[in-house]
Amino acid sequence: MSKSYDAIIIGAGIMGCCTAFELAKKGLKVVVLDKTRIGEGPTGESSAIIRQHYSNELTARMAQYSLKVFQEFEEQIGEGCGFNATGFVVLVPASDRAGLEANIAVQRGIGINTRMISVEDLRELMPFLDTADMVAAAYEPDSGYVDPYLTVNAYARAARRLGTDVFQNTTVSSILFDAGKVTGVRTVDAVFYAPVVVNCTGAWGAQVAAMVGVTLPIDACRVQVSLLRRPPGHEAPHPVVVDLVHASYFRSDAGGVTVAGLIDPAEAKNIVDPDNYRKQTDFEFVSDLGERLTKRYPALEHSEILEGFASLYAVTPDWHPIMDEIPPASGFFQCSGFSGHGFKLAPAVGVMTVDMIIGTPDPGLDHRAFRLSRFEEGKAIHGSYEFSILG
Numbered sequence: 339m340s341k342s343y344d345a346i347i348i349g350a351g352i353m354g355c356c357t358a359f360e361l362a363k364k365g366l367k368v369v370v371l372d373k374t375r376i377g378e379g380p381t382g383e384s385s386a387i388i389r390q391h392y393s394n395e396l397t398a399r400m401a402q403y404s405l406k407v408f409q410e411f412e413e414q415i416g417e418g419c420g421f422n423a424t425g426f427v428v429l430v431p432a433s434d435r436a437g438l439e440a441n442i443a444v445q446r447g448i449g450i451n452t453r454m455i456s457v458e459d460l461r462e463l464m465p466f467l468d469t470a471d472m473v474a475a476a477y478e479p480d481s482g483y484v485d486p487y488l489t490v491n492a493y494a495r496a497a498r499r500l501g502t503d504v505f506q507n508t509t510v511s512s513i514l515f516d517a518g519k520v521t522g523v524r525t526v527d528a529v530f531y532a533p534v535v536v537n538c539t540g541a542w543g544a545q546v547a548a549m550v551g552v553t554l555p556i557d558a559c560r561v562q563v564s565l566l567r568r569p570p571g572h573e574a575p576h577p578v579v580v581d582l583v584h585a586s587y588f589r590s591d592a593g594g595v596t597v598a599g600l601i602d603p604a605e606a607k608n609i610v611d612p613d614n615y616r617k618q619t620d621f622e623f624v625s626d627l628g629e630r631l632t633k634r635y636p637a638l639e640h641s642e643i644l645e646g647f648a649s650l651y652a653v654t655p656d657w658h659p660i661m662d663e664i665p666p667a668s669g670f671f672q673c674s675g676f677s678g679h680g681f682k683l684a685p686a687v688g689v690m691t692v693d694m695i696i697g698t699p700d701p702g703l704d705h706r707a708f709r710l711s712r713f714e715e716g717k718a719i720h721g722s723y724e725f726s727i728l729g
């Protein structure tokens with residue numbers, strides 16, 4: 339089989355599906371190819387926390403743009419994404435207080451609805467938290483989480499309604515080039531032709547780029563998630579909490595469940611083969627995370643521990659993605675390496691990727707900050723926290 343398109347997207351995670359939808363909106367005939375199924379990789383396993391708290395303006399703007407899309411999802415995409423605006427709080431130790439205040443000023447400066455709150459305010463919001471050690475907190479009332487699987491499938495269906503083809507269980511095995519320009523991709527039993535190919539393969543991003551000799555600094559890192567059923571009396575949903583004191587996060591889910599994980603930069607050291615890693619959680623992780631959580635939310639000691647899982651972050655040296663045309667002027671575009679915090683940015687990424695391919699970058703949402711050469715130019719994007727995942 340062979341077929342021609344305007345653009346081929348490799349990867350049907352959230353980035354591939356958002357990009358397909360945005361390209362199709364511009365009238366392009368698009369095909370999305372995934373070696374598994376839509377959202378079956380890290381996207382479907384994402385904690386999908388939607389917050390705007392970033393310490394640099396570009397990602398804060400991307401999160402702000404994207405939140406609006408999640409809020410208006412049915413209207414814009416045509417069906418629900420399971421958005422729950424539970425609110426979001428970030429708790430910081432003394433060493434991060436000044437940084438937190440500065441970040442809140444940046445976020446408020448671009449119109450994000452966020453504010454510093456006192457320990458008393460926090461106790462009112464979440465009376466079950468232990469706040470004895472806590473120095474400062476900020477609160478975003480509009481943030482929360484979405485259902486990642488629902489969201490990615492909604493984007494895929496919306497793209498299909500605009501004429502996009504999505505082929506699942508279809509592994510791209512090589513990228514076709516002629517005279518320095520991309521011409522298509524080959525799978526086991528087919529060839530797809532297009533003058534534009536977009537690499538949206540997340541933790542496989544370096545593997546796919548290597549098919550044409552391009553080296554991308556993206557590591558597939560194993561990360562773990564625990565699920566707990568909160569004890570009686572704690573069934574009501576709680577705000578999302580990112581706790582910098584105990585380097586952990588937790589958010590509620592349907593059925594009185596809490597989804598939790600670490601924000602420890604050490605996770606970037608767990609480099610694995612993305613096609614062969616242990617999917618079950620480790621006992622040490624579950625007990626370490628449990629200790630951190632119960633220090634902050636003591637009643638969780640009486641939770642029922644449900645089965646967790648391990649998944650992958652696609653980590654770059656500065657924990658920000660690579661969005662670039664590489665090789666230059668080749669038609670082969672990179673859009674991978676979202677380093678554990680990409681879900682909330684995806685609606686903006688879709689628009690920025692279209693600008694990268696056929697448009698002009700919006701000054702507020704300019705993908706060029708994510709060019710590959712930033713690392714050798716000394717222009718890597720550094721946030722103000724020691725926890726890179728917070729940006």
Ligand SMILES: Cc1cc2nc3c(=O)[nH]c(=O)nc-3n(C[C@H](O)[C@H](O)[C@H](O)COP(=O)(O)OP(=O)(O)OC[C@H]3O[C@@H](n4cnc5c(N)ncnc54)[C@H](O)[C@@H]3O)c2cc1C
Nearest residue numbers: 349351352353373379381384385386387510540680681682
């Ligand atoms: C446990 C966990 C928790 C997270 N929590 C949050 C959060 O709370 N908030 C947030 O904003 N972000 C979060 N993230 C990050 C976010 O989920 C990711 O940044 C995002 O889902 C990455 O999407 P993607 O489309 O780039 O990649 P992926 O979802 O990895 O999709 C890549 C796709 O490419 C396909 N593929 C690979 N190679 C090939 C090939 N050769 N041919 C065809 N297809 C191929 C794969 O099968 C896969 O489906 C979390 C991530 C994880 C793992």
